[in-house]
Amino acid sequence: MGNPSLLILPGDGIGPEVMAQVRRIIGWYSDKRGLQFDVSEDLVGGSAYDAHGTPLTDETMATAQEADAVLLGAVGGPKYDDLDFSVKPERGLLRLRKEMDLFSNLRPAQCFDALADFSSLKKDVVAGLDIMIVRELTSGVYFGEPRGIHKEGNERVGINTQRYTESEIARVARSALELAGRRGNKVCSMEKANVMESGILWREVVTEIHDAEYPDVELSHMYADAGAMQLCRWPKQFDVIVTDNLFGDLLSDCAAMLTGSLGMLPSASLGAPMENGRPKALYEPVHGSAPDIAGQGKANPIACVLSFAMALRYSFDAGAEADRLEAAIEKVLAEGARTADLIGQDGVEPVSTSGMGDTILAALDASL
Numbered sequence: 001m002g003n004p005s006l007l008i009l010p011g012d013g014i015g016p017e018v019m020a021q022v023r024r025i026i027g028w029y030s031d032k033r034g035l036q037f038d039v040s041e042d043l044v045g046g047s048a049y050d051a052h053g054t055p056l057t058d059e060t061m062a063t064a065q066e067a068d069a070v071l072l073g074a075v076g077g078p079k080y081d082d083l084d085f086s087v088k089p090e091r092g093l094l095r096l097r098k099e100m101d102l103f104s105n106l107r108p109a110q111c112f113d114a115l116a117d118f119s120s121l122k123k124d125v126v127a128g129l130d131i132m133i134v135r136e137l138t139s140g141v142y143f144g145e146p147r148g149i150h151k152e153g154n155e156r157v158g159i160n161t162q163r164y165t166e167s168e169i170a171r172v173a174r175s176a177l178e179l180a181g182r183r184g185n186k187v188c189s190m191e192k193a194n195v196m197e198s199g200i201l202w203r204e205v206v207t208e209i210h211d212a213e214y215p216d217v218e219l220s221h222m223y224a225d226a227g228a229m230q231l232c233r234w235p236k237q238f239d240v241i242v243t244d245n246l247f248g249d250l251l252s253d254c255a256a257m258l259t260g261s262l263g264m265l266p267s268a269s270l271g272a273p274m275e276n277g278r279p280k281a282l283y284e285p286v287h288g289s290a291p292d293i294a295g296q297g298k299a300n301p302i303a304c305v306l307s308f309a310m311a312l313r314y315s316f317d318a319g320a321e322a323d324r325l326e327a328a329i330e331k332v333l334a335e336g337a338r339t340a341d342l343i344g345q346d347g348v349e350p351v352s353t354s355g356m357g358d359t360i361l362a363a364l365d366a367s368l
């Protein structure tokens with residue numbers, strides 16, 4: 001068997017800058033730990049649109065389907081705001097998620113001790129926080145039909161459809177319950193069963209899968225609005241949260257701020273196992289393309305680097321190496337390295353994107 005393949009899609013805005021640091025770390029693992037990858041790079045989002053008139057070419061889609069893992073930076077930017085919906089940068093990302101069938105999106109929200117003061121919430125509310133949001137990623141209102149904007153009489157109507165099949169709910173429920181068994185053994189499922197039929201079915205199916213297959217995991221249910229409130233009130237009550245595509249989008253941004261900065265949060269989007277046993281997988285930071293700071297060396301590369309750590313863990317069976325990388329990040333933060341997003345009132349000088357890369361590499365060297 002050859003080296004595992006990694007497709008890198010830096011994308012737009014700060015995507016290329018943060019991904020450049022990940023490439024240095026991939027190089028470190030190859031030089032120092034003998035972990036070799038066949039790395040290829042391609043375009044997605046606005047940069048693909050600029051080159052090819054589409055946010056994701058069929059060729060890139062085919063390469064992604066074959067890759068052992070895809071690493072993505074970020075997509076989008078104001079330059080593309082007026083494009084037709086069908087070719088907006090985000091459509092490239094959504095096509096990858098849908099066609100690779102990456103139904104289970106893991107979004108950990110962990111508060112590093114060194115950053116407990118950066119959250120807008122009180123320190124004791126967030127210190128030591130370690131929760132995982134499992135967001136359904138290939139269905140729901142993001143993809144439901146019918147959709148569109150059409151004319152009814154003399155006014156326009158915008159339509160999207162929230163739609164979930166039993167099997168779509170069951171497979172993401174399994175992935176959350178399974179994961180909880182390897183963590184704090186608790187799952188809280190969030191929907192709006194009080195107003196949505198899809199929410200009623202969601203609650204029923206999650207309960208059925210739990211009772212039949214994972215009875216030892218502690219399962220609870222919350223309406224998603226109450227869940228948002230509880231996430232801000234006392235987030236440490238949660239271990240794993242499982243929720244649909246749209247609620248997961250909102251709740252994960254909310255959870256991100258508990259950790260101090262959106263620049264810290266990685267994600268893994270996983271699908272069914274491929275022939276070689278690895279799951280289809282795409283790893284990306286939760287943050288967006290941040291066009292306001294793009295190209296200035298200000299972006300925090302940690303979310304993207306931590307996404308690569310998730311790839312080591314979930315795609316390449318290298319949990320110990322993922323631990324090493326996470327520990328290196330913990331160390332540089334404890335020693336005071338801060339990109340601009342992590343600067344409080346104390347007048348610390350921020351490090352640049354590549355400066356943060358330097359310190360992470362030094363911490364990796366020190367770990368040997």
Ligand code: IPM
Nearest residue numbers: 075076090093094249286288
């Ligand atoms: C996310 C993003 C995406 C989403 C956008 C960029 C399409 O907000 O991954 O959370 O809405 O899913």
Ligand code: MG
Nearest residue numbers: 249250253286
């Ligand atoms: Mg989002």
